[in-house]
Amino acid sequence: MPQLRAIRLPRRPILIPRTDNLHWWERNGIFNAGVAEYQDQILLVYRAYDDYRISRLGLATSKDGIDFKLYDYPIVDTNPSDEFERIGIEDPRVTQIGDTYYIVHTSASYKRVGEQSDVSKEDYMPWRVRVGMHSTKDFKSFVHHGVILPDIRAKNASLLPQKINGAFALYYREFTDAGEILKVAFTHDFVSWFGTKTILWPENKNWSERKYGLGSQPISISQGFLVVSHGVNSNSEYRLGLMLFDKNDPSRLIWSTDQSILEPEMPYEKEGFIPNVVYTCGALVKNNELWIYYGGADRVMGRAILSMKDITEAIKHPETNVIQE
Numbered sequence: 001m002p003q004l005r006a007i008r009l010p011r012r013p014i015l016i017p018r019t020d021n022l023h024w025w026e027r028n029g030i031f032n033a034g035v036a037e038y039q040d041q042i043l044l045v046y047r048a049y050d051d052y053r054i055s056r057l058g059l060a061t062s063k064d065g066i067d068f069k070l071y072d073y074p075i076v077d078t079n080p081s082d083e084f085e086r087i088g089i090e091d092p093r094v095t096q097i098g099d100t101y102y103i104v105h106t107s108a109s110y111k112r113v114g115e116q117s118d119v120s121k122e123d124y125m126p127w128r129v130r131v132g133m134h135s136t137k138d139f140k141s142f143v144h145h146g147v148i149l150p151d152i153r154a155k156n157a158s159l160l161p162q163k164i165n166g167a168f169a170l171y172y173r174e175f176t177d178a179g180e181i182l183k184v185a186f187t188h189d190f191v192s193w194f195g196t197k198t199i200l201w202p203e204n205k206n207w208s209e210r211k212y213g214l215g216s217q218p219i220s221i222s223q224g225f226l227v228v229s230h231g232v233n234s235n236s237e238y239r240l241g242l243m244l245f246d247k248n249d250p251s252r253l254i255w256s257t258d259q260s261i262l263e264p265e266m267p268y269e270k271e272g273f274i275p276n277v278v279y280t281c282g283a284l285v286k287n288n289e290l291w292i293y294y295g296g297a298d299r300v301m302g303r304a305i306l307s308m309k310d311i312t313e314a315i316k317h318p319e320t321n322v323i324q325e
Contacts, residue, residue, distance in 0.1 A: 004314050006240070006262040006292060006304035013268050013300035014066055014293075015046065025050050025074055026058055029273055031295030033060075034094035034217065035282030036101055038139060044068060044282070044293060045075070045092045045103060045139075046301060049273070054078060055088030055108070059139060065291055066303065076103070076134055076142055084109050084130050084147045093158035093217040093281045097168075100135055104170070104217075106155045107132035107147055118153035118175050131157040131172055133190065148190045158217040160225060160250055167195075169250055171227075173213055180211065184251050197251035207231050207239045207260040215240060216283040216292070218250075221308075223315050225250060228283045228292055231260065238277040239263040240294065240304075244315060255315055262294070262304050272297025 015030045017023075026048035033046035044060040057076035060068035078088045090106040109128045117123035131154050133145040149157075149172065157172035167186040174181045185196040201212045208231025216228035225245040232238055239260035246252040264276040280294040290306040 003259050004242070004257055004261050004306060004310060006290075006306045008266070008302060008304050010066060010303070011266065012302075013296060014303050015044065015060055015068060015070070015301035017048070017299065018070070022072060025056050027051060028053075029299045030058065030301055031298050032091045032279055032281045033293050033295070033301055034092040034103060035284050035291075035293050036094040036096060036139075037284065038101070042284070042286075043094075043139060044301065045094055047090055047092065047281075047295075048074065049298075053087065055090045057089055057092055057103070057105070057134075065286065075139065082107075082109075082146075084128070084132065084150075086110065089132065091155065091281050095159040095161050095217045097159070097161065097163070099137055101137070101139070102159050103134045103136070103142075104148075104157045104159055105132050105134070106130070106157075120175075129153060129155050129175070131155070131170075145190055148187075149185075149193070156214045158214065160218045161220045164250060171199075171214055171218065171250075180213075182212075182214070199251050199253055202243070202253065202256040205231070205258060207233050207263070208241070209234045210236070214243075215280040217281075218245065219283060219285060219290075220247070221285070223312070224254060226290075226311070228261075228280050228290075229256070230279055236276065237264055238279050240278055240280060240292065242311065257314070261306065262292070264297070266296070266302075268300050268302070269296040272299035274298040278302075 029049035033044040042065045048058045056074040059075045060070045062068040084107040086109040092105040107130045111126040115126045117127045130147045131149045134142045136142045153175040154172045160169040182199040185193045211232040215230045218225040227243045229241045229243045240262040241257040244255040283292045292304045
């Protein structure tokens with residue numbers, strides 16, 4: 001069976017940072033956007049990077065999913081007095097449940113000088129990462145939920161698009177001394193959590209030798225919850241793949257692509273703030289296609305598409321993909 005390959009459409013960035021003084025808050029990058037549909041428009045909630053590597057959330061809207069109008073000011077600013085958000089709000093993933101849009105993101109800060117980084121023992125800076133969340137019904141006013149997993153070193157988090165047995169379900173990647181672990185946990189109020197389970201990663205391949213991680217928010221399709229994932233190879237190049245989770249038991253990974261579906265090839269993916277990166281925080285199904293919005297080299301946004309028919313066929317015929325029982 002032919003390998004699944006995402007097609008860039010268009011073959012250029014769809015968002016680039018504005019560099020004038022008014023838009024100083026996004027001057028160094030527009031990337032890693034969550035995506036949502038609202039009032040017949042496609043919205044990108046993007047990570048914006050300023051000169052001091054502080055991240056905020058900006059908003060871009062579009063009728064066709066390619067040509068976007070950008071707002072002049074952030075929709076969510078970071079709070080320098082918040083101990084968990086001092087250096088920014090990163091990598092938003094948007095999940096709609098009912099009439100509410102939940103924006104799950106990384107809240108980034110530093111620990112005290114001399115303390116160990118959450119992300120890696122080898123880091124010279126004591127990074128602290130936590131899972132934070134905002135929610136909105138209209139993308140004009142936002143509820144700040146703060147850190148929702150205060151005691152857990154984690155990123156890569158997103159909510160499932162429907163409740164499981166009456167509870168919200170959250171995927172996240174936890175940093176532990178033994179390595180990075182994918183987990184799912186459940187809650188009714190985003191304060192108390194229960195039923196936490198560890199999910200085994202797919203077998204490492206040549207495009208994911210160093211790292212596997214979640215990418216987009218989970219998308220409900222007939223076969224399960226579809227997630228665009230990311231992998232990092234031995235050369236620190238970021239690529240994209242697909243994962244599918246069981247709808248009745250979201251801790252069960254039932255299918256994943258054996259090969260990457262998108263890799264850095266274009267100049268805007270190979271050259272930027274961090275070179276050789278394609279990375280996604282959001283995708284949607286539109287016109288029987290999977291529209292993947294991805295960051296290129298931590299500086300710009302691109303779009304790539306896959307036929308849902310091709311994805312369905314790949315799931316039906318998994319002989320060229322990894323299946324986990």
